[in-house]
Amino acid sequence: MTAAAIRAEFRKLVSTKLWWGLLVPVVALSSVINLFGGVFTAAFPESGALPLLLGSLAYALGLTTVFAAVQGVVAAAGEHRHRTITTTYLTTRGRTQVLLAKMVVSAGVGAGYAAVAVLVGVLAGFVADPSASFPGAGPLLATATIGLAVAALWGALGAALGTAVSNQVGALVAVLLYLMVGELLLGALLDAAESDAVRALSSYLPSNAGEVAIYTIPAHAIAGPVTAPQVVEILSGATTPPPWGVALLVLAVWTAVVGAVGALVGGRRDIT
Numbered sequence: 001m002t003a004a005a006i007r008a009e010f011r012k013l014v015s016t017k018l019w020w021g022l023l024v025p026v027v028a029l030s031s032v033i034n035l036f037g038g039v040f041t042a043a044f045p046e047s048g049a050l051p052l053l054l055g056s057l058a059y060a061l062g063l064t065t066v067f068a069a070v071q072g073v074v075a076a077a078g079e080h081r082h083r084t085i086t087t088t089y090l091t092t093r094g095r096t097q098v099l100l101a102k103m104v105v106s107a108g109v110g111a112g113y114a115a116v117a118v119l120v121g122v123l124a125g126f127v128a129d130p131s132a133s134f135p136g137a138g139p140l141l142a143t144a145t146i147g148l149a150v151a152a153l154w155g156a157l158g159a160a161l162g163t164a165v166s167n168q169v170g171a172l173v174a175v176l177l178y179l180m181v182g183e184l185l186l187g188a189l190l191d192a193a194e195s196d197a198v199r200a201l202s203s204y205l206p207s208n209a210g211e212v213a214i215y216t217i218p219a220h221a222i223a224g225p226v227t228a229p230q231v232v233e234i235l236s237g238a239t240t241p242p243p244w245g246v247a248l249l250v251l252a253v254w255t256a257v258v259g260a261v262g263a264l265v266g267g268r269r270d271i272t
Contacts, residue, residue, distance in 0.1 A: 005092050005101035018074055019109055022067045026113050027120050030060040034121035035128045051135030053125045054143055054218035057118060058235075061147035061214050064117045065154040066179055068110030072158025073171045075109075076102050076262075080166035095267045099163050103156040103259060110155025114148045139221045146217065149248060150210040157206070157255040160262035166269065183207045187237050196240070203238035209250040211236035216244035 013019055034056045076099075079085040092098050122140075135143075158175060165171035187202040202208055215235045219228040232241045241247065 002093075002097060002101075005097050006104055008088075008092070009098075009101045009105040013075060013105055013109065018071060018078075022071050023113060023116065026064050026067050026117055029063055030117040030120045031124045033060045033063075034124040051139065051218075051221050053122070054135045054139055054221050056125065057121045057140075057143055058147070058214050058218045060117050060121050061114055061143070061151065062211050064113050064147070065110070065151045065210055066176075068106075068113050068151040068155040069158035069161075069175050069179065070172065071109050071113075072103075072106035072155045072160075073162040073175050074168060075106055076159040076162030077166055077168035077171045078162075081168040085166075096263050099160065099259065099263050099266055102159040102163065103255075106155035106159035107152040108155070110151035110153070110158075111148045113155075114151035115144070118144045118147065135221060139217055142217045143214070146213050146244060146248065150213055150251060153248075153251050153255045154210065157251075157258050160255065160259040163262035163266045164258065166266075179207055184237065187239075191239055200240040203236075203241045203247070204250050205238075206251055206254040208236050208238040209247040209254070212238050212241040212247035213244040213251065216241070216247070 034053065036056070079088060088098055089095055092101075161175060162168070162171050165174060183205050186205060187208060190202040191199050193199055203212055212232055215232050216228070219231040219235070223231045229241060233239060242250075
């Protein structure tokens, strides 16, 4: 992967309306979610001692990862739809370099979405209730950093999936169905198993792993270390969630696996 390939993918990105078109709902959702969190805090003064903003920010970041994945899918598969992928491959040495450049740029976009979601969320929470108990800088920065990493990985994973499944509509439908329905069904099937080891596998599905990573710090800050694992289980839908670092590593492994599949399929695809 070269800097030239990354610059080329970045120019393609900014030449379309896709990146800011998906940024609009990210801003809207983060505003509404964190405004509601501030109003809830104001309505129940007894909750004011809790850093509830961390919870609403985590929820907003979880939704932001969906838009990061969609952007990656559409950006990669769109080249096949508009038949510009032939020129891209001919002007870049090696198809793997093209895929890696797309993944890097899409990861940057995903991280950017998460950063905007955090900024807008903090401002919205403060506007809703200026007297609310805001979290300390440490937990807030940790939650934001983990959210940026998860969104970046989903952006890269989306780009890899869009390369592996060149049909833009098919890839987009596949990622949305999986994120909205598929993983819920898989998690339910695993939770129904008698074996504890099988039930624990739900924490290692890609979407669950990302949510475990995002929710762990807020859960500890709001519910305490004893109750936090149960809170993370409820919010993420995972059973026996691992530490956030392990969950983040799991999502990184999934991203690498999908990237390898994208490189294998994309490298052999006939584009004539």
